[in-house]
Amino acid sequence: MHITKATSEIRIVRIKFSTDIAKVSFVQSLKLSYVYDDRNLPEQSMGIGTRHAVVLKKMGARWFVSSEWYLDPLEENPNLIPESVDGYAPAKVPRPGLSLGRHYNRQRAVAYANKYAGIAWGAGNNHRYNPRYLDYTGKGGDCTNFASQVIGDIKEGGGLRMSQGWRYYYPKGGSQSWVQTDAFKNFLIRSGYGTVIANGHYSDLLKPSKKYAHGAISRLMPGDLIAYVMKGDVDHFSIVVDFDDNGYPLVNSHTADRYRVPFDLGWDKHTKYILIHMKD
Secondary structure, eight states, X not given: OEEEEEEEEEEEEEEEEOSSXXXXXXXXXXXXXXXXXXXXXXXXXXXXXXXXXXXXXXXTTEEEEEEEEEOOTTOSOGGGSOOOTTOOOOOOOOOOOOOOOSSOOHHHHHHHHHHXXXXXXXXXXXXXXXXXXXXXXXXXXXXXXXXXXXXHOTTTSOOOOOOSSSOEETTTEEOXXXXXXXXXXXXXXXXXXXXXXXXXXXXXXXXXOSSOTTOGGGGOOTTOEEEEEETTEEEEEEEXXXXXXXOOEEEEETTTEEEEEETTXXXXXXXXXXXXXXXX
């Protein structure tokens, strides 16, 4: 696949002036479109959002950038991303519709993930997070907090019942299992809310096997979760929301904000993935 176009919208959130210093906070909503080189498929689009903080210093009659901080949405080394010789072309596997579920409402979970995907292009709620929850972006990352909201918010999300270990204390914040990646993964498996479909590197998940004729990746459903493992630790969580026209899993996440992005974009060949199926 290759990127065909990129369009960007920048919104200034805050400006604070002193005598010769200006501190500017702004956000960027980026729309990226892509096509598959070897397949006659429509152009696909995804959204990525980043926050920027810039310090400007006045020197004479002009302002200069003194420093800038931002979350890099593609921070992995692109030279290390594995290439698939034949590309990714899954067999036409029937995909079940979104289930309301007896315990887990997939339909609402996906709707929540799309509504509150933040500043990424395509997200709803005027590009704002759900104000009922704290934003952990500056406290180590908001990805797990967002995944917990998606599956557990009782008003709009998947509606899974909170437990003592996995709970959000309104308005103070979430428990360790609610906001911390490894603790959240362990809770999902031990509680029975989720089961591991498979774990491994990119090629492991696409490889056909006796158990998964079309690869483990083909068993993902909208509303399932993907954990990203770096150097033995879970580093990130995303929510599967759909599949593109090539059958490729698309995910939403926070920090950086992503909307309908191919699940492995920005992750390198050293990354391991844990595919977690959420029980209905």
